[in-house]
Amino acid sequence: MDVLEPKKIWVEGHRCYRFYESCEWEGSHNLAPYVEDSFDEVMCDQILDDDYMDIEIKPYGSRFKHTFYVPRSMLGYIIGAKHATRKKLESDTGTTIQIPKHEENSNITIIGSYQKGITSARRKIDFIIENSRFKLDMTHFISIPVNNQDIMDNFESFKMEVINNCGKNSNSAEENIFQKSKKLHLTICVFVLLDDNEKEKLVNHFIDCEENIIKPALEKTGPIKIKLQGIDCMNDDPTEVQVLYAKIVESEKIQSLVNEIAESFSKTGVMKPNRGKNVKLHVTLMNTKFLQEENQWRRIKFDASDILKQYENFYFGELTLNEIHLSKRSESKIRRNEYYEAIAKIEL
Template structure:
């Protein structure tokens, strides 16, 4: 990692730099918390910049309780309690974590509201960094599986497969037509509370900003899937080929959704804006070695890009936004939905 461009974690409205030579986000891969010594910047924000938390005052001290999936208890505690003790020492608070194997809220106690807020933010950092290393379970997306676009995609797929000047392209690399979609953000949702919270956030998006964006666009937003794109500089060695989405209003909706999920600490921002593209061909997860490790597989996309660079897959209206389960298939061939936001 470039030390001049350290990894950034977004917690609420604030951005935190992480130590580049002891990457804090690695903690989620450690079974016994041996790497929970990473440095996190001290809290330099004034009390009026704190997130709104319903902190109560009881028995002469401030108190705040909140749900954290039990999977993260050991991360918050740390090896021999070091992480919990460090946060308590830095914020002058006491943190009560439910016993391993039990469920319940984490409680933070302190002599001032600002200390409790500071401890909660540090816990948020631990959980978010840990969550980011857990394989994603869900994703927020816009389905691109209307009949016209699927038929156009099938024609594109058949033409490319029958083309004779392709190197390394396996027909199995093509996405199933029924599963075409535009990903807005990926999530690692650990328990029922996480899934409920994600569903509520998606519904909140509609109330807080999507309605206004639809109104600005005369109540309808159209999505045009046209053109091809790759993310690397060498078209002869490609893992993923994308279809480009052009739309008035969708970028604002996509970025707003990502912002709200970041604000609620269910994901972190990695790019300035959501990339508006639909995966068409993906070789990344097509094959594995004998030891079940992933091999990097590429194909030559030069001829595809030259012949189909402006291929028009069609236009559809933005009807729904889904919170979907990864690696699932519903009765209609699309992914199983945990929640669906219907816009019409």
């Protein structure tokens, strides 16, 4: 049992060591053996709970109570199958967690005998929400429309040439996997918004971003040109492609701006993280996911080898950056051939 549960020694209040006592070791060495450990759960809880010092906890008879809002779409993750997640939260924190019924508001109430237990329960619930959010499909995104008439005309020419020249060899170079020309866009970042409260906060941040980031950047760089030329795919194997896109060339100015925008929105907590340091600049031309939007529930891959070879440097056109949208992903059938609906728009 001494081996399984060794004594812990804290040094300078933040370094923890396990002390394995052994007569044989002490008999042959003057130094006591140790294994350095990271923060244990108690210390981690204390550090993390410091971030929750400002939450409102009220007296509730002989106990305490904390009530806070949770988006309704997250309640199921907090409850868990057969209430297993909620019960474990209550057991781990020594609290009672009251979750509203469907017809009620979305306020959760945590009741406990100790404020620390309530704080811990709140922190764990926030962690569940944070990790569950991005299991959902994205709801909104920041986009730059690249659909002036020249680019749309060139895209339509590209589409018809690919269908006529490469259709037989690319398995699925059919019209339904091409983007609609009026929807051609650059995506800067994507979000999962759970309710109208989060939507309002994001719109406000979008407006602030215009004043604090976008306009100052354009004052330094002047008008920014966006030039579309060349194509590429999202994976390493050109014979099994799901997304084929147009590349942005001469992109230093636009890359710097969208990186700043994405960095700003990464702090909102509702943005899906970027996979790399820089925003991936691309304009989607073909995507097999569009078949799902046509009620064909199959995510296929196609051979894009011939397309990439024949149209490697295809010129789609260019435009001057003049607007940025906060766009809705979902849309009605009426808007299927129109650009994405914007809940906020910046005109430059």
